[in-house]
Amino acid sequence: MTHKPQRPQPVPTAETRPFWEGAAEGALVLRRCQGCGRLAPPLAPRCPDCLCDTLLAERLSGRVMLKGRTRLHLQPLPGRTGPLTLVECAVFEDPRIVLIALDEQGVTDGALPDAILHLGFSPAEGDAHFAVVLPPEDRA
Numbered sequence: 001m002t003h004k005p006q007r008p009q010p011v012p013t014a015e016t017r018p019f020w021e022g023a024a025e026g027a028l029v030l031r032r033c034q035g036c037g038r039l040a041p042p043l044a045p046r047c048p049d050c051l052c053d054t055l056l057a058e059r060l061s062g063r064v065m066l067k068g069r070t071r072l073h074l075q076p077l078p079g080r081t082g083p084l085t086l087v088e089c090a091v092f093e094d095p096r097i098v099l100i101a102l103d104e105q106g107v108t109d110g111a112l113p114d115a116i117l118h119l120g121f122s123p124a125e126g127d128a129h130f131a132v133v134l135p136p137e138d139r140a
C-alpha cells in the first residue's frame, strides 16, 4: 500500500473562511468593507484602507486579469509532478488584490499581460478546493 502525498491543506480562519467556503461552491468570494466599500484580500483582518473591521462576504464574478505566470519543472506540490504553471491573477473588481491560481490546462499559454481569465476552483484535494484558471468553455 502506497501513501500518496497530499497537497498541504489550508486551515480556515475567521478571515479566510468565506473564501474557502466559496471555493467549495466554485465561486470567488471576498469580503467587502462596510465602512468604505473596498474589497479586502482573503487574509486581511480589517479593511486595508479605512481599518474598519466590518467586512461582509460577497460573491464576485470570478473574472481576473493575468499579471504573471511561472512554469515550475521541479516537483511543484506534494503528489504532483512537474511541469506546473502558477498564475498571478488580479481580481477584476479590484486589481489591487492578486491571487495565485494553477493553470493545469494551458489556458494561459501564449496569453498576453492583462488578458481576461476566469477563476474557478478544482475538485476537492483533501478538504480544500484550490484556485485554477478555467478554459473558456468551462466559464460559468
Ligand SMILES: [Zn+2]
Binding pocket: 033, 034, 035, 036, 037, 038, 047, 048, 049, 050, 051, 052
Ligand atoms: Zn474600508
